[in-house]
Amino acid sequence: MAPMRPVDVAAQTEPSTPQSRETVFDIQGLKASYGSNVAVKGVDLEIYRNLVTAVIGPSGCGKSTFIRCLNRMNDEVPGFRQEGKILYHGIDLYGDGVDQIEVRRRIGMVFQRPNPFPKTIYDNVAWAPRILGLKKDLDERVEKALKGAALWDEVKDRLKKSALALSGGQQQRLCIARAIAIEPEVLLLDEPASALDPIATASIEELMHDLKTDYTLVIVTHNMQQAARVADRTAFFSLDVDESGQGAGVLVEYDETGKLFTAPSDKRTEDYVTGRFG
Amino acid sequence: MSTLPAASELTGHRRLRDWIGDRLLLLLTAGASIAAVALIVLIALKVLRSAHLAFSAFGLSFVKSSAWDVNHKVFGALPGLYGTAVSSLIALLIATPLALAIALFLSELAPTWARVLVGSLVETLAAIPSVVLGLWGILVLGPIAANHLEPWLSRWFGWLQVFSGQPSSSGILIAGLILAIMVVPIIASICRELFLQVPSELEEGALALGATRWEMVRGVVLTSSRPGIAAAMILGLGRALGEAIAVAQVIGAGWTIPTSLFKPGDTLASKIVEEFQGYSTKLQLSSLFYLGAILLVIGLVTNLFAQLIVRRFDVYRTGAR
Numbered sequence: 024m025a026p027m028r029p030v031d032v033a034a035q036t037e038p039s040t041p042q043s044r045e046t047v048f049d050i051q052g053l054k055a056s057y058g059s060n061v062a063v064k065g066v067d068l069e070i071y072r073n074l075v076t077a078v079i080g081p082s083g084c085g086k087s088t089f090i091r092c093l094n095r096m097n098d099e100v101p102g103f104r105q106e107g108k109i110l111y112h113g114i115d116l117y118g119d120g121v122d123q124i125e126v127r128r129r130i131g132m133v134f135q136r137p138n139p140f141p142k143t144i145y146d147n148v149a150w151a152p153r154i155l156g157l158k159k160d161l162d163e164r165v166e167k168a169l170k171g172a173a174l175w176d177e178v179k180d181r182l183k184k185s186a187l188a189l190s191g192g193q194q195q196r197l198c199i200a201r202a203i204a205i206e207p208e209v210l211l212l213d214e215p216a217s218a219l220d221p222i223a224t225a226s227i228e229e230l231m232h233d234l235k236t237d238y239t240l241v242i243v244t245h246n247m248q249q250a251a252r253v254a255d256r257t258a259f260f261s262l263d264v265d266e267s268g269q270g271a272g273v274l275v276e277y278d279e280t281g282k283l284f285t286a287p288s289d290k291r292t293e294d295y296v297t298g299r300f301g
Numbered sequence: 302m303s304t305l306p307a308a309s310e311l312t313g314h315r316r317l318r319d320w321i322g323d324r325l326l327l328l329l330t331a332g333a334s335i336a337a338v339a340l341i342v343l344i345a346l347k348v349l350r351s352a353h354l355a356f357s358a359f360g361l362s363f364v365k366s367s368a369w370d371v372n373h374k375v376f377g378a379l380p381g382l383y384g385t386a387v388s389s390l391i392a393l394l395i396a397t398p399l400a401l402a403i404a405l406f407l408s409e410l411a412p413t414w415a416r417v418l419v420g421s422l423v424e425t426l427a428a429i430p431s432v433v434l435g436l437w438g439i440l441v442l443g444p445i446a447a448n449h450l451e452p453w454l455s456r457w458f459g460w461l462q463v464f465s466g467q468p469s470s471s472g473i474l475i476a477g478l479i480l481a482i483m484v485v486p487i488i489a490s491i492c493r494e495l496f497l498q499v500p501s502e503l504e505e506g507a508l509a510l511g512a513t514r515w516e517m518v519r520g521v522v523l524t525s526s527r528p529g530i531a532a533a534m535i536l537g538l539g540r541a542l543g544e545a546i547a548v549a550q551v552i553g554a555g556w557t558i559p560t561s562l563f564k565p566g567d568t569l570a571s572k573i574v575e576e577f578q579g580y581s582t583k584l585q586l587s588s589l590f591y592l593g594a595i596l597l598v599i600g601l602v603t604n605l606f607a608q609l610i611v612r613r614f615d616v617y618r619t620g621a622r
Contacts, residue, residue, distance in 0.1 A: 125511070201510065
């Protein structure tokens with residue numbers, strides 16, 4: 024992979040100073056495992072409000088597992104266990120009495136492969152508001168969500184048509200519209216553009232710039248340029264293999280995107296971002 | 302040190318044995334397939350030819366007539382059609398919700414060990430010979446229905462004519478119950494496969510939006526399996542429509558159209574079973590074949606209908622419409 028061009032990094036708009044930002048997630052000593060396989064361990068990081076935080080790293084470094092911990096999607100996986108703390112506005116997400124449903128209502132997720140429901144475009148977006156009882160002004164809500172996902176102009180004349188007829192990029196933006204229709208605070212994106220062509224990818228990236236005024240975004244990506252283009256802060260995960268040959272994902276470095284790509288403090292980060300590894 | 306023969310060996314070395322083997326395979330498989338098709342055609346022809354006498358005597362009005370009188374030489378199919386339709390409908394009404402519940406449990410909710418255990422037990426239900434199930438119907442289900450179920454139904458729903466009258470240990474309702482037991486494993490196993498085929502990405506997508514399990518099941522699993530569920534119901538219906546032995550054992554026999562479901566009746570299939578051994582005239586035998594022909598047509602139509610639904614309404618395949 025080509026080393027980062029300074030242009031990409033320079034394209035970052037505002038400098039992001041975490042000191043002035045509110046902390047949304049405070050993750051302390053997170054360890055997540057499936058059965059006896061440790062997927063990720065020793066993760067300490069803070070995610071700030073209205074920023075795009077990217078998680079990069081080679082495959083198998085636990086970045087997907089990590090992001091799925093943030094809205095408790097791993098609860099559905101048999102054998103999953105987590106240790107450590109994930110504080111969301113100071114409240115432990117895995118604490119007693121925390122309702123997964125309420126967690127996911129505030130922390131939405133968009134997946135690697137577009138997964139629209141086999142329903143109409145309108146019903147895809149209206150489905151979650153309906154089950155959550157947000158039935159007032161549903162048409163306006165759907166329109167607002169589709170506009171927010173930059174899809175409205177393309178679909179406004181065929182809202183009652185099947186969502187499966189849309190192109191891959193449109194389907195992914197529909198999934199984003201579906202997620203923001205219930206007005207969450209955080210949007211988790213698990214490699215949202217990896218199944219899309221370059222043009223659709225560009226539209227998703229552009230969309231992320233717009234979305235961060237209203238939402239806090241966390242994106243997993245295997246594409247370093249993408250992280251450089253969209254993220255304010257970037258966390259680099261790597262695979263740490265111990266003496267027994269057991270591998271587990273670890274957080275290597277977490278910093279402002281510009282700094283992480285141009286002046287990484289860890290040798291492993293430098294090797295990865297300059298393309299010497301991974 | 303290669304053991305591979307030279308490239309020039311590529312031609313002219315086709316062994317006779319290989320050639321014969323390939324031909325033989327084609328011949329055997331094609332032969333078996335053709336035999337199956339031919340058998341269907343031959344059976345249909347035989348049934349139609351044997352029904353010819355009754356058909357030329359009564360024509361299509363056979364279907365509307367309630368008569369079955371050997372001495373006066375008049376026969377009709379209406380009571381059997383009624384009994385078949387009503388008992389199958391009862392079976393479907395009872396079996397569908399049960400089967401859907403079982404399928405959802407096995408595909409979405411049960412822990413792995415229960416999936417295997419309960420799944421195979423439910424399928425064992427389909428392996429019970431229908432004559433054995435019929436005996437159980439006579440000895441166990443009939444008395445339970447007559448002593449508990451039917452009095453309860455007539456106490457609370459007696460104002461409906463179908464639930465009025467004297468409870469009895471054999472009748473159309475009990476036939477419907479027995480058929481329901483036979484239909485449950487069919488619908489349940491088809492629906493379980495359907496639910497397992499719903500992409501897990503869709504289920505995750507629903508859960509990630511803050512849906513509960515039930516909302517996810519209702520909004521995603523059931524909705525996207527709807528055509529398949531309909532097809533499964535029709536296949537179950539096909540099984541119920543054609544079942545003869547077990548129904549004959551519990552339905553009580555009576556070529557009438559009873560107002561109460563507690564009363565005895567007959568289905569097309571049970572009538573054939575009851576009279577085929579002891580028929581006394583050619584016209585009576587031909588009339589039984591006429592019943593059989595009607596049953597055959599109903600069976601073929603329901604089967605085709607099920608296939609049509611699956612093809613026409615497959616949500617994933619026709620998504621681009």
